[in-house]
Amino acid sequence: MGRPGPSQTRHHEWRTSTRTAATVTALALLGFYVAWPWLPWVAEPATRTIVLYGFSILGPAFEEGIFPAFQEEWHSRTGERVAFSSSFGGSGTIRNQIALGAPAEVAIFSHVGDALQLVDDGVLSRAAWQDLPSRGVVTQSPLIMLVRQGNPRAIQDFGDLAGPGIGIVHPDPLTSGGAIWSIFAEYGSALLATGDELVAYEQLLGIWRNVVAQSSSVRAARTQFDSGFGDALITYEQEAVLDLVLGRLAADVVYPARTIMTENIAVVIDRNVRGSEQRSLVEALLAFLWSERAQSIFVDYGFRSVNASLDARNPYLGPLSGVFHAEDLGGWIAAYEEIYLSVWKSRVLPQVGT
C-alpha cells in the first residue's frame, strides 16, 4: 500500500464526513421518534393513573371493556381523565410480583388463596376484600374443557381425560390460579359424585399422567393448545365463550357433568395507594366493578356475573349442571390443604413421573 495521494485523502475525508453526517442524522431521527410522545405539542396533560394487575384471562374484558367504561364514567362525573396501567399474567405470578414490590393498586386474583397469601406475606394488613360486595368476588366462571373439533377422542367428562393416550395441556399450579381450580375440579368432581376419596385420587392421578405440557397461566396454556399440542384443555368457560362471541373458536366446548365455579377476587393493595385523592379514585373504580354496567361488560366478555340475572345477556353461556363451589369442598383453605397439598402435591405429583 503506497502513501495515499492527495486525491485519495480528500476522497477518504469526504467519505468520513458523509458517514458522520449519516450517523448523526440517523441518531437524530431515532431520538426524535423516541421523544415524540413527550414533545410539548403532542404530550397530553398529565393524568392520574390507576395501576391494575389481573390474572391472565382478564386482559380483553378490562382493556376493551372496563377501562374505557370507567374512564368515560369518571370523566362525565368529575371532568377528569384517568389512565390505566395494567399487567396480566398467571394469578400466582402477579401475586408474587406484588409481594416483591410491584406497584399494583388493584389486583384481581383467580382465587382467594393468592389474596390470603398476601396477608401472610405482610403486604395486606387484613382480609379487607371480605368487606367488598360478594366478599370480594368480582367475576365468576366455571371450568370447562376444550377439545379438538368434532371431539375425535369422545371426551365428555373429567374422567375421560384419564383415558389412555389422551394428551392434556395444563397450566402450572405454581404460577396459575386456574391450575389450582382445575385440580379441585379434577378431584372434586369424582369425590362429589361417588363420595369415595380413592376414586377421586385415581381420577386426578390418571389425568396428571396424561399432562403433556404445562404453561405459566391458563391463557398461555390456551395458546399452546391452539398451536396444536394435546387433545384437551381444561380452562375457564370465559375463554371459550369470548371466542364464540367473536366467532373465532376453533375447538369444541365440553361441559363436564360436574364442574367447579371459580370465584375471582378483587383486592386493593393499600400500601401502593398514595394519598387520599388517589384512594377515592381507586375506591370509585372498585365500586364501579360491581355496578350493573361493569358486571354486564364482564358477562359480554364471557364471565358469569355475581348478579345472576345479568347472565341472560350472553346467549353463548352454556347450560350448567352439577356446578359446585370451593365451599362444597370444605372452603377454599381446606380444599387447598386437603386436595392441592395432601393429595396432588404429596401423592399425585411424585407418581406422575413413574
Add this chain to the structure above:
Amino acid sequence: MNRRRRSPVEPRPALPTAILLAVLLPLLLMPLFTIYVFALRGGPLAFLDAALEPEAQFAIRFSIIVAFITAAINGGLGTFAAFVLSKYRFRGRGALNVVVNLPVAIPTVVVGTSLLLLWGPIGLLGQYLDPLGVQPMFSLFGVVLAHLFVTFPYMLGAVKPVLDELEVTYEEASYVTGASRRQTFRHVILPALKGGLFTGALLTFAHSIGEFGATVLVSGNLRFRTQTAPLYIFAQFEAGNIEAASAVASVLATFSFFLFFVLLRYARPAQRRSA
C-alpha cells in the same frame, strides 16, 4: 492491501457456501423468515395497525430509551474497567477479570432474581429503602440496573483486547516527542480505541434491546410504563395475538439487522487501523 486480503479466498467457493446456507437455513434463516410471514399474514395494513398500536409503540420506545441509557453508562464504565484491568497490575486482578465477565455465563433469570432480592422491599438493601418510599424495582431504574448487569462484559470485551495489544512504545514515543498526557490520549490511544468503543457500544445497545430473562422479573411488565418490546412480544404471544407479537418482533429484527449492518461496515476499517 485489498488485493492481499482477497488472495486467501478460494476462487470457486460455491460448494462450501452452499453447505453453509443449507445448514443455516433451518437454524437461522427460516425462523427469521417465519416472523415476517406471520407479521404480514393479514396484509400490510394489518401489519401497520399492529406495529402502530400505542402499546407496541410505547414498548419499542421504552426499549430504545433503556438501551441508550445502558449503552451510555456501560460504554463509560466498561471502558474505564478495561483501562484499569489492562494498564494496572494489582492484587486480585485475575479474579476481578473473571468476575466482570461472569454476566455472560450467569442465567439472566438469576440476574433478575438477585436484583429483586437486593433492591426489592424484602431485599438486603431494599428493606431499608422501602420505608422511605423508594422502590427501585418495577421501574425504569430497575430495568436499567438489570440491563447494566447483563450487558457489562460487551464493552469490556470490545475495548480491553485493543488496550492489551496497544504497544506501550507508541505511548512512550508520544511522550518522548513531547506530547502531553492529554495529547497522547487524544491522538494515540483514542484513535486506536475508536473501533472498539463503537463496537462495544453497539453490541451493548443491541443486546439491551433484546434482553428478556432479567427484564421480565424486574420490570413488572406494566403497559405504558415498564413493558419493553420483548416483554410486549411475549405477552401478546401468550395471549394468542400472534400477529401483534410478530409485527413488533419483525420491527425489532429489522432494527437489529440495521444495527449489525452498520456495526460490520464500520468496525472493519477501524480494526485495520489499529492492527
